[in-house]
Amino acid sequence: MTERPRGAVSRTTDTFTVGPSHLSWDGKSLTINVNEISVPIPGRLRGTIRLVPTAITQQAFLLNGEGNHQWWPIAPCARVQVRLDHPRLSWQGDGYFDMNHGDAPLEQGFADWQWSRGTMQDGTAILYEAKRRDGSRVDLAMTFDPNGRMQAFEPPPTVDLRRTGWRVRRSIHSDGAAKLVKTLEDAPFYARSVISAKLFGEPVTLMHESLALDRFKMPVVQAMLPFRMPRALR
Template structure:
């Protein structure tokens, strides 16, 4: 259950074995970045099921595609093993998460259609509370996974190492945090995850952990936080690394958010990280809220 004003999202990312392609998929109940949901919360508690979306971002040498259409509760169907939103769905078949996508990309309307299969090597059991009040939680469901991508439009077929997690909360994300940096990368022995968040009261949460293919977790002392070049929108980026990190590719550059592929060194090993930087102070700015509908249209059904 997702309470009024709350949210839940399931996040998948993957990079192809040859490093040429990438994908991220986020299924939202109570879309935390929705301007419509933010407006609905202004005067009274809002229904998160009335603000759902599946965000799909495809990155390839031939061009990127990005879709995030918000839909109301009449377009939502939920069961213990399946989440359907409009023409797209996520389902668990007992061994893998099967994601069927049929969306329209923006800002240039183009079809984004195909199937993505996420095959975890193991499912972890530990959930992490991200603030003392317990309003925001994170569960790294499958830090180690193989992801198989078969898209019809655009025509792409590849596989690579990937990741699946979940975030949930019973309050708006921006009420708990001002910003965060998150990254994950495949290693020789599994995966490494780094999570740094600054809470509204000024306190920080800093997580650094590795997972082996069986889902066993170990924490480690993270290296120093190093500053990277800002994005075109001047979003700040930082990452922990034992030597000088570098931005291999900026995948998303938005007024309040950046997704990047970073070359870093962790635990004496070179690691290619999927990295995100989020500024919730920027997200709440009126001018940014006014810009969001151009990337996040809302459907009637």
């Protein structure tokens, strides 16, 4: 998450480089070579992440009426292999790859959002809801099979979860009770969590994101960002 100047960023048809880290696509898999310094306690983060999608989707979704924010679930179903040299860690499992694209700051268009993704018996389920600044809402609920075929569905009721240590709101759609398994990231305006819920009567473990953009644009939070997102000269 290091901020780098324009000269440190380059891309070709199959590669994308940011400082000492880069991504490359060989037609079948995406390889991410990471070489960074962690914060707030400096430490080397170096290794390789390889993502192998079962299919690539072609549909992106407009998130507002102006059309200046889009979300593309590029590879809803995938396998991921992680091998880190520093720290020395490795694991593999089900994965996912998406992209958000915008021509305006997120905080101008949205107040908050809740997003979650989980592996089902026959593919992937994704839930995406956001509150726009004009008071309208984004409500997306869909499944993807391993071939990338999408099916929209009516989401079950919303279940409120315990707020984070920074008091960021968390909620999830579930057929019944939902449980907060673990908080992975707890920041003043953002949380990433593991949630246990139920969809289509099937137990599912969801990776969940909460984003509070009213918090994000507060001057005190903006002043804190460089301590978690350092700015490099090259």
